[in-house]
Amino acid sequence: MLRIRQILVLQRRWKSGKRRWNVLQPKKNNCDRALDNFDDFYGSVYGGRWKNMRAALLTEHKYVAMVNNFGDTEQTCSMLELDGAINIKSLINLARERQENEPANLMGSLTRAHYDIDDKLDALLRKQQEREVAAIYPTAAAEDGHVPPQQLSYDNDNNQNKQKTETNESDEYEPSLTKALEADVQLDESRLVDPQFGTGGLYEYMPANSIKGMEDWVAESEHYKYYQTSTDFPLNINPEATFKFPEHLAIYTYEMGNCSDFKAPRQCLTGVLSHFLMDGASVLPPLLLQVQPGERVLDACAAPGGKSLLMLQTLHLDQLVCNDVQESRLNKLRRVMQEYLFDYKQRWTGKRLMFSQSDARNLDEYARYDKILVDVPCTTDRHVLMHQDNNIFKPTRIKERLRIPELQAGILANCLRLLKPGGSLVYSTCSLSPVQNDGVVHMALQKVFTEHGITTTINDLSRHTALFADIYRFEQPKSLKYGQMVLPYLPANFGPMYFSKITRNT
Numbered sequence: 001m002l003r004i005r006q007i008l009v010l011q012r013r014w015k016s017g018k019r020r021w022n023v024l025q026p027k028k029n030n031c032d033r034a035l036d037n038f039d040d041f042y043g044s045v046y047g048g049r050w051k052n053m054r055a056a057l058l059t060e061h062k063y064v065a066m067v068n069n070f071g072d073t074e075q076t077c078s079m080l081e082l083d084g085a086i087n088i089k090s091l092i093n094l095a096r097e098r099q100e101n102e103p104a105n106l107m108g109s110l111t112r113a114h115y116d117i118d119d120k121l122d123a124l125l126r127k128q129q130e131r132e133v134a135a136i137y138p139t140a141a142a143e144d145g146h147v148p149p150q151q152l153s154y155d156n157d158n159n160q161n162k163q164k165t166e167t168n169e170s171d172e173y174e175p176s177l178t179k180a181l182e183a184d185v186q187l188d189e190s191r192l193v194d195p196q197f198g199t200g201g202l203y204e205y206m207p208a209n210s211i212k213g214m215e216d217w218v219a220e221s222e223h224y225k226y227y228q229t230s231t232d233f234p235l236n237i238n239p240e241a242t243f244k245f246p247e248h249l250a251i252y253t254y255e256m257g258n259c260s261d262f263k264a265p266r267q268c269l270t271g272v273l274s275h276f277l278m279d280g281a282s283v284l285p286p287l288l289l290q291v292q293p294g295e296r297v298l299d300a301c302a303a304p305g306g307k308s309l310l311m312l313q314t315l316h317l318d319q320l321v322c323n324d325v326q327e328s329r330l331n332k333l334r335r336v337m338q339e340y341l342f343d344y345k346q347r348w349t350g351k352r353l354m355f356s357q358s359d360a361r362n363l364d365e366y367a368r369y370d371k372i373l374v375d376v377p378c379t380t381d382r383h384v385l386m387h388q389d390n391n392i393f394k395p396t397r398i399k400e401r402l403r404i405p406e407l408q409a410g411i412l413a414n415c416l417r418l419l420k421p422g423g424s425l426v427y428s429t430c431s432l433s434p435v436q437n438d439g440v441v442h443m444a445l446q447k448v449f450t451e452h453g454i455t456t457t458i459n460d461l462s463r464h465t466a467l468f469a470d471i472y473r474f475e476q477p478k479s480l481k482y483g484q485m486v487l488p489y490l491p492a493n494f495g496p497m498y499f500s501k502i503t504r505n506t
């Protein structure tokens with residue numbers, strides 16, 4: 001007969017998944033702060049699409065190769081084509097043929113309509129304000145019955161006005177114990193200080209009326225208030241008539257899904273480099289500006305110089321003025337021009353190519369330029385996720401980051417004044433933020449109309465961006481009001497790049 005042996009059961013001790021208090025927590029770096037901010041902001045704006053954009057932003061982006069017309073042009077084109085690259089001009093020609101063969105009713109689907117992004121930003125603003133209130137008032141209601149405010153205000157003047165209105169509104173309610181004591185208080189005249197015996201004791205104590213450092217602190221929710229939709233100025237949106245790819249410009253890319261790298265530029269017989277590598281989405285703003293022969297053009301924020309070089313490679317410009325605010329950035333721009341322009345000192349500098357160091361908000365050559373490229377400083381969404389240096393999400397730069405839309409609107413508004421009547425500009429950013437894109441355009445158009453009486457026309461580029469559909473992934477036209485945008489997309493990992501073309505009315 002078999003004996004049943006006694007089985008000893010020992011319980012396994014499971015480790016707790018919680019982190020212990022004495023374990024050193026990893027510190028967040030600048031890139032982590034940027035990613036957390038984008039997950040919160042862009043996740044609310046773009047919904048489920050943000051996951052794909054997020055993956056693309058965290059992956060190395062694709063480049064295009066712009067052939068230098070002042071070097072060995074034919075040899076460079078042959079080398080790039082042997083490596084499998086495709087000339088963008090040929091892709092545009094194929095797309096134009098398809099576009100001409102499409103029925104008119106299909107092309108009508110490209111007409112613009114405003115998207116309900118306002119509700120998403122309003123909800124995000126309310127959520128951010130609730131977080132700020134919760135950070136200052138940790139509990140919804142303290143034991144003493146104090147209820148935290150629903151919205152914080154950091155403007156002293158507004159606070160005083162709101163306090164006055166609140167006191168008037170609260171008169172109909174039963175006053176609190178503190179207000180009752182203040183109303184029934186009686187002055188003890190025996191304790192009054194007679195001025196003839198000195199008033200020095202009055203200055204021994206000065207009650208606090210503000211918190212030190214509060215004047216330099218900007219709430220995160222203040223950033224979202226720059227986005228406005230109420231139109232109290234004349235607004236015209238007309239489709240752009242024509243688009244012509246420059247005849248002498250050669251830009252090469254790999255097909256969608258091909259992430260091959262281009263060869264490094266080589267030195268040509270003329271002493272300049274063969275081709276220039278740049279983000280593929282960066283070629284769209286200068287291309288859609290459509291510079292023509294004989295025009296005077298300004299690049300308001302020119303460094304590092306890729307877009308300026310592209311406009312020079314069209315061989316159309318009589319004079320290009322490159323402006324930037326920092327000397328170090330201008331030096332980098334000059335080095336790029338020296339490497340790609342043949343006989344740079346004799347033929348270009350001071351003649352066809354001018355340099356200017358100034359804040360673009362302070363340029364005062366009003367009504368002097370035919371075309372202007374306004375590639376403003378922004379949060380540089382891809383850069384801040386990949387690089388720690390010069391990161392706008394550094395804790396010491398929070399005020400600078402939250403005031404970026406104000407800076408951008410100031411630059412764009414001043415550049416509209418620099419345009420000749422009938423001239424046009426392209427405003428661009430490398431950000432997905434609707435505040436820095438459509439929001440800034442709205443602010444600038446409103447500012448120039450109310451302060452200077454300038455009216456403008458938005459050029460709808462939807463029909464022309466459809467020519468680049470085989471190369472880029474564009475945002476839906478209904479999602480944007482004033483411009484177009486290239487979205488990060490893994491098979492075509494360019495951008496992000498927002499651009500809006502504006503014409504000053506005569």
